[in-house]
Amino acid sequence: MTKDRFEFAILVLACAVVVYMLISILYLYVAVGESWNLVVNALFDGRVLGAIAISISSAFIVGGLAIATAIPSAYLLTYRSFRGKEIIETFLIDLPQTFPPVTEGLVYLLMFGRIGLAYTYIAVIIAKFYVSAPFAMSFATRRFREIRETGLDVIAKSLGAKTSHVLGKVLLPLSSRDLLAGFSLTWARAMGELAATLVFAGAIAWKTETIPTLVYLTAAEMPQVAIAASIIAETLSIAALLSFKWIARRRQ
């Protein structure tokens, strides 16, 4: 057997990346050391509980809104040809994922602050939606385009289907796994969003304070609370993502 040194080098590099990413995620559980009682206590802390409630509820609302808006957006980008379509797609999907969230938070503060939306729960939703929804839009658009390539939409129409039938009986059932994947990534991104939320919605306990803002504000003065909140957030995110993946696999 001849040794393929190049392949060996690639595999070593890949393993190094895997180990680095795993440590980056799991180190928090090591960092907490023997202070697990702090984590348990944090679960009963009013401020932490509030942040968990705001984070989770807003992430689910953002996930739902993202799917609801991803479907028409994906339909438009898949089935309509118009001038500037590529630019619209960039603004809708690519830019929000690369645009500095803190800047978008400021934009929203200037835009919606004057109508009294700043520092409210709705502000949390608006801020998180901008940076998270593109994941759902991207998944939906890619899947709709794949289905269009198969010509199943044309066949459905030849059988008398209207747009509502094509969407409800072909596009959505065949995209369900991708929409679920888009929802789960949107949810996870929304859970972790900090900058836009902090600038536009602030950090009012039981109103706009989320886990990331709580961690940011307590990291210097109360690191135990920050670590405990981080562990709770991380555990929730890992559990949720694995659950979504499990559901998606069952639907396959």
Place this chain on the structure above:
Amino acid sequence: MKGLYVQNVTKCYGDVKALDQVELAVNPAEFMVVMGPSGCGKTTLLLVILGALSPDKGHIWINERDVEELPLNERNIGYVPQDFGLFPHLNVHENIAFGLRVRKHSEEKIRERVNQLLHIVDLEGLESRKPKELSAGQRQRVALARALATDPYVLLLDEPLSNIDEATKAEVRANLKEIQKKTKVTTLCVTHNPEDSFQLGERIAIMYSGRIIQCDTPQNILEKPKNELIRKLVAPMYILWKNDSARK
């Protein structure tokens, strides 16, 4: 005229003329085959008739009606693509029932029609199977049944035998012809295969570079090919045909 009439249709992709003043008439209940090499415009012709593509010039008439203004979903044309295009998330029954369901037929009528079609295409007992659990021949019959469910004015078949293995091809071809005879649906089938064309078509239209260069019965095409190109295209069939005649 009744049936299908393609009147002087031209369709270009940029500078390339995919269809060049195509003129073709298919009589009611007739099985017409358009035969030509790959890339000659056969599938484009089907998509223009179907309404998935708009012609640059010309008209499509179905049962004496110009369907130019009719959208794809109102033309009532049955279409079976090369890969059969079955909905992978629906079982055989649901695939066949699709067109009836979107037309809001009653459940009783849907069940009755689906059962009738399952009988015609000889797939009784396979109603609950998903497309991936069927053979290519069975998938083709489901696609046919689905296309016929709404009693279409015209049936369009795109290379219907190209995904069928050689061992079962003759049987599938015979089934296809039998189903068309039973249902008496006006049928336009496109294929690059001379044997399929001569076995299936009551008349054959030879297509080349976007034009119909001869349209006649299989026998006339063999005996009186309009030019050398057609003679070459149908040469393999000439030998088979002569052998068949000699045997008879």
